[in-house]
Amino acid sequence: MSAQAHPESINVKLHLWRQAGPEDPGSFEKVELKDISTHMSFLEMIDVANEQILEGGGVAVCFDHDCREGICGMCSMVINGQVHGPEPGVTTCQLHMRSFADGDEIYVEPFRASGFPIVRDLVVDRSALDKIVMAGGYISVNTGSPQDANSMLVPKDKADLAMDAAACIGCGACVAACPNAAAMLFTGAKVSQLALLPQGQPERASRVLGMVDTMDSLGFGNCTNEYECMAACPKEIDVSNIARMNREYLRSSIGSAEGV
Amino acid sequence: MLSWLTRTARSSIGRKAVVALTGLALIGFLVVHLAGNMTFFADSDGATFDAYADTIGNNPLLPLAEIGLVVLFLVHMGLAVRLTLENKKARSKGYMVSKAHGGRTPGSRTMIFTGVIVLLFVILHLAHFRLQKGDDVSMASLVRFELSRPLGAGAYVVGLLALGLHLSHGFQSSLQTLGLNHPKYTPLVKVLGYGLAGLLTVGFLLFPLTIFFGGNS
Numbered sequence A: 001m002s003a004q005a006h007p008e009s010i011n012v013k014l015h016l017w018r019q020a021g022p023e024d025p026g027s028f029e030k031v032e033l034k035d036i037s038t039h040m041s042f043l044e045m046i047d048v049a050n051e052q053i054l055e056g057g058g059v060a061v062c063f064d065h066d067c068r069e070g071i072c073g074m075c076s077m078v079i080n081g082q083v084h085g086p087e088p089g090v091t092t093c094q095l096h097m098r099s100f101a102d103g104d105e106i107y108v109e110p111f112r113a114s115g116f117p118i119v120r121d122l123v124v125d126r127s128a129l130d131k132i133v134m135a136g137g138y139i140s141v142n143t144g145s146p147q148d149a150n151s152m153l154v155p156k157d158k159a160d161l162a163m164d165a166a167a168c169i170g171c172g173a174c175v176a177a178c179p180n181a182a183a184m185l186f187t188g189a190k191v192s193q194l195a196l197l198p199q200g201q202p203e204r205a206s207r208v209l210g211m212v213d214t215m216d217s218l219g220f221g222n223c224t225n226e227y228e229c230m231a232a233c234p235k236e237i238d239v240s241n242i243a244r245m246n247r248e249y250l251r252s253s254i255g256s257a258e259g260v
Numbered sequence B: 001m002l003s004w005l006t007r008t009a010r011s012s013i014g015r016k017a018v019v020a021l022t023g024l025a026l027i028g029f030l031v032v033h034l035a036g037n038m039t040f041f042a043d044s045d046g047a048t049f050d051a052y053a054d055t056i057g058n059n060p061l062l063p064l065a066e067i068g069l070v071v072l073f074l075v076h077m078g079l080a081v082r083l084t085l086e087n088k089k090a091r092s093k094g095y096m097v098s099k100a101h102g103g104r105t106p107g108s109r110t111m112i113f114t115g116v117i118v119l120l121f122v123i124l125h126l127a128h129f130r131l132q133k134g135d136d137v138s139m140a141s142l143v144r145f146e147l148s149r150p151l152g153a154g155a156y157v158v159g160l161l162a163l164g165l166h167l168s169h170g171f172q173s174s175l176q177t178l179g180l181n182h183p184k185y186t187p188l189v190k191v192l193g194y195g196l197a198g199l200l201t202v203g204f205l206l207f208p209l210t211i212f213f214g215g216n217s
Helices: A042-055 A127-134 A156-166 A173-177 A184-195 A204-217 A228-232 A240-253 B003-010 B012-041 B047-057 B062-090 B111-131 B139-147 B150-177 B186-212
Strands: A009-018 A027-037 A077-079 A105-110 A118-120
Touching (some): A009 A042, A127 A184, A184 A204, B012 B047, B012 B150, B012 B186, B047 B139, B062 B111, B139 B150, B139 B186, B150 B186
Antiparallel strands (some): A077 A105
């Protein structure tokens, strides 16, 4: 934030998505909040809203959250049509109320994708992403004593790219922001972080084939290269990871003996 | 024996790659098509253009090339429609409030719509210049006749603008789908994609515009 002056507190009109269960049609519940500190995070503001709902005899809105410091990837809200809200490169927990103005109407919805069924209110089931990782997003290393660190050389540029891909916290913002609800930025990052490193080479072909086939089976859409995912990603994962996944998939399926 | 091939051909990335490859091939056709059409402006009576049209029309391999083009077109369209339907299903319930993060472009948003307009345009185009042309009619005079009518010229302008919008996303998108992303070349590909879309659109637009407004009579 710049030195631009913000009011210490604001009033907002919150519209929270309420949905009793996966099959419930759901609707918005309006909550008017007074004197919300602009230093609050968005989740703290939801906490205040929940207290107000409870005091009024209502049922608190369910939402996912955990670390509240931008590293766990649990918070999952679409705020005024934008995943993780209007600020680039942050999760909802790192979004502050100073990003909003006095009197703002704020619509809060869950991530919407057939691959992420709604559990209740703002909580969605993102275990599909775990299934993609379980299909090969790891290296099989038997335990033993660590080898000398210098015995396996990693070029600096490759290490940097792998580290950038590994910054993915698996929050699913890419899926939620994608016009097609595709999971290709997530899968691309998980394929890339290992494909770039020497440790990832032994299972390089089987990994990408397994992960992409699993991704395809879970009801996600197909990437149309609109790059909304990259713009919404709190870790700003680059779409070159999707291109790398495409490359890896084609070289593994057509250019290798894997899956013959 | 070929289970690996069917697996690839059925996968998201495999099908996207086929859409990309057929799209690039069709762009290649457009470049040659425009280059050939430019003979129209070589002389005022259209003799060069007619000679060019006759050369193509008399080539015994023409039906083979035409079948190839139709196959490219059908595969490109069929897969794109299938993928689009899957994409709609992947978000069966949309957002109540929706705001782009800044990745989408007018071209990327409208691919399926501009694609349908281009399909209708191609059907009209074939009806004009492939199906109705008799042996005794000069191609240049037929072009002048069809494009001097307001409805004809208007349809071509709309069809070509849709094509330009389609290509503004299509070219760069196809390279990304094929995995061709590079820190040095991708920014150039983006510029090249817009340039190519603009050049092809303006090039083909010369025909309805100059003929309708009488610049080439």
